[in-house]
Amino acid sequence: MNLRLDAQENRDRILEVAREALSADPQASMNSIAKAANVGPGTLYRHFPNRESLVLAVYRNEIDKLATLVPTLLARYSPLTAFRKWCDQLAKFGRVKHGISDVLDAAKSDKNLKETYLPMLTAVRTLMTACEDSGEIAKGANAEDFLMLLGTLWRIPPTAAGKARVSRLLALVFRGLGAKF
Amino acid sequence: MNLRLDAQENRDRILEVAREALSADPQASMNSIAKAANVGPGTLYRHFPNRESLVLAVYRNEIDKLATLVPTLLARYSPLTAFRKWCDQLAKFGRVKHGISDVLDAAKSDKNLKETYLPMLTAVRTLMTACEDSGEIAKGANAEDFLMLLGTLWRIPPTAAGKARVSRLLALVFRGLGAKF
DNA sequence: ACCTGAACACCGTTCAAGT
DNA sequence: ACCTGAACACCGTTCAAGT
Numbered sequence: 001m002n003l004r005l006d007a008q009e010n011r012d013r014i015l016e017v018a019r020e021a022l023s024a025d026p027q028a029s030m031n032s033i034a035k036a037a038n039v040g041p042g043t044l045y046r047h048f049p050n051r052e053s054l055v056l057a058v059y060r061n062e063i064d065k066l067a068t069l070v071p072t073l074l075a076r077y078s079p080l081t082a083f084r085k086w087c088d089q090l091a092k093f094g095r096v097k098h099g100i101s102d103v104l105d106a107a108k109s110d111k112n113l114k115e116t117y118l119p120m121l122t123a124v125r126t127l128m129t130a131c132e133d134s135g136e137i138a139k140g141a142n143a144e145d146f147l148m149l150l151g152t153l154w155r156i157p158p159t160a161a162g163k164a165r166v167s168r169l170l171a172l173v174f175r176g177l178g179a180k181f
Numbered sequence: 182m183n184l185r186l187d188a189q190e191n192r193d194r195i196l197e198v199a200r201e202a203l204s205a206d207p208q209a210s211m212n213s214i215a216k217a218a219n220v221g222p223g224t225l226y227r228h229f230p231n232r233e234s235l236v237l238a239v240y241r242n243e244i245d246k247l248a249t250l251v252p253t254l255l256a257r258y259s260p261l262t263a264f265r266k267w268c269d270q271l272a273k274f275g276r277v278k279h280g281i282s283d284v285l286d287a288a289k290s291d292k293n294l295k296e297t298y299l300p301m302l303t304a305v306r307t308l309m310t311a312c313e314d315s316g317e318i319a320k321g322a323n324a325e326d327f328l329m330l331l332g333t334l335w336r337i338p339p340t341a342a343g344k345a346r347v348s349r350l351l352a353l354v355f356r357g358l359g360a361k362f
Numbered sequence: 363a364c365c366t367g368a369a370c371a372c373c374g375t376t377c378a379a380g381t
Numbered sequence: 382a383c384c385t386g387a388a389c390a391c392c393g394t395t396c397a398a399g400t
Contacts, residue, residue, distance in 0.1 A: 007383060030374055040385040045375065145349050148336070152329050168326050176357030188364060211393055221366040226394065 011047050013037050019058050030054070056116055062093050067119035070126050079130035080137065080179055084170065086127055091153040091166045120147060131179070138178025149173055192228050194218050200239050211235070241297055243274050248300035251307050260311035261318065261360055265351065267308055272334040272347045301328060312360070319359025330354055 017037040021028040030051055034044040048054035069089060073082035124143040131137040152169065156162045198218040202209040211232055215225040229235035250270060254263035305324040312318040334350065337343045 004382060010384085029372080031372085041375075042377075042386070043384055046383070049375095051374065141353075142346075142349060145346060145353065148333050148346075149330055149350060149353070152333060155329070165323075165326060165329075168323060169330060172322075172326065172330070172357035173353070174357075175359070176353035176355075178356070185363060191365085210391080212391085222394075223367070223396075224365055227364070230394095232393065 007047075010037070010039055010043060014039065014044060014047060014054075015057060015061075018054055019061075022055065022058055060116055063116065063119050066090060066093060067123045070123045074127070074130060078136070079127065079134045080174075083127040083131055083137075084174065086123070087150060087153075087170055088166075090150060091156065091170075092158070131177075136179055137174070141177050146173070146177075188228075191218070191220055191224060195220065195225060195228060195235075196238060196242075199235055200242075203236065203239055237297055244297065244300050247271060247274060248304045251304045255308070255311060259317070260308065260315045261355075264308040264312055264318075265355065267304070268331060268334075268351055269347075271331060272337065272351075273339070312358075317360060318355070322358050327354070327358075 014033070014037045018028075018033050021033050021036060030044060031041050033054070034041045037044070044054070048057060066086070066089060069086060070082075073085055076082070077085060121143055124147055128137070128141055128143055128146070132139050132141070150173070153166055156166055156169075195214070195218045199209075199214050202214050202217060211225060212222055214235070215222045218225070225235070229238060247267070247270060250267060251263075254266055257263070258266065302324055305328055309318070309322055309324055309327070313320050313322070331354070334347055337347055337350075
């Protein structure tokens with residue numbers, strides 16, 4: 001379903017502005033985003049029926065980036081190393097930080113949200129399976145559990161202390177998975 | 182600093198009402214809580230200068246309960262078992278669910294909030310040290326990291342599937358700490 | 363001292379009116 | 382088709398007026 005040219009431009013601009021605004025402040029208001037994108041609130045709501053769907057659209061891009069990273073990493077590194085490196089990226093992408101965990105939180109029952117979440121799950125499953133097959137982690141780990149724990153990483157600020165914490169947490173969780181470093 | 186009798190009653194009633202309201206819906210509005218407690222909004226704000234401080238006051242009780250549980254558990258069980266059982270309580274007390282993780286999130290820089298958080302940290306440290314001393318977990322674990330990971334548990338609903346997940350997650354994290362079951 | 367409740371600025375969201 | 386922006390109900394918070 002193609003949009004009229006001006007509508008398409010508006011949509012793109014809104015998404016771009018929203019991405020910046022939400023990165024700077026996860027609580028940025030809808031009206032302020034509309035204003036920054038030079039559209040009326042009605043236009044914003046025409047493209048995204050509510051706040052959640054806007055936030056979700058912003059994240060979808062980031063999630064896709066993470067998902068497409070998997071084959072590249074697996075091609076270049078051993079499964080466990082690939083897995084670790086992917087998790088580093090997961091932590092980084094928290095620029096648009098924990099806004100996403102709030103969304104995922106609300107996703108409990110919403111199927112629409114689970115779809116958005118799915119590429120992440122698939123990515124983790126792929127990496128986990130590769131590691132299980134290579135014997136680098138123990139069998140039987142649960143990808144959803146893992147992602148839930150790792151959601152914590154999005155709440156850690158990217159300071160020096162924060163980075164140290166991220167690597168400690170990753171080490172702990174990987175050890176919990178039966179990996180040996 | 183003692184309060185006048187009516188003020189004290191109001192404060193208690195507000196806290197009780199807020200506890201219920203926030204358990205039912207973490208987003209319960211300040212005005213609705215005031216109304217349910219039969220006070221004007223101004224009275225609510227006289228006792229708790231903003232939303233955060235009200236939420237925090239509600240949690241403080243729960244946190245204290247968890248903290249005072251530690252010696253009891255350590256007296257009755259081996260350190261590792263005590264630690265595990267304490268974590269089970271931690272997960273349960275998520276009745277007033279993840280509202281608290283949002284607060285802890287905002288606590289980053291706020292010293293006042295860190296104080297509230299402190300009893301939790303102390304509890305974890307006590308349990309961890311006991312386990313390290315008994316050789317049941319590896320040395321050098323970080324209590325703050327641990328609590329951060331376990332904050333995840335507050336986001337898990339208390340359904341059957343949720344409980345299974347909690348025990349899987351706990352097992353993973355404990356294994357990450359070097360515990361053997 | 364403490365309480366009340368109208369009022370403020372702002373929020374997410376809607377919708378009649380325009381092009 | 383799509384956009385605009387005034388308007389609605391509600392939010393957290395404040396403050397003049399009461400007891």
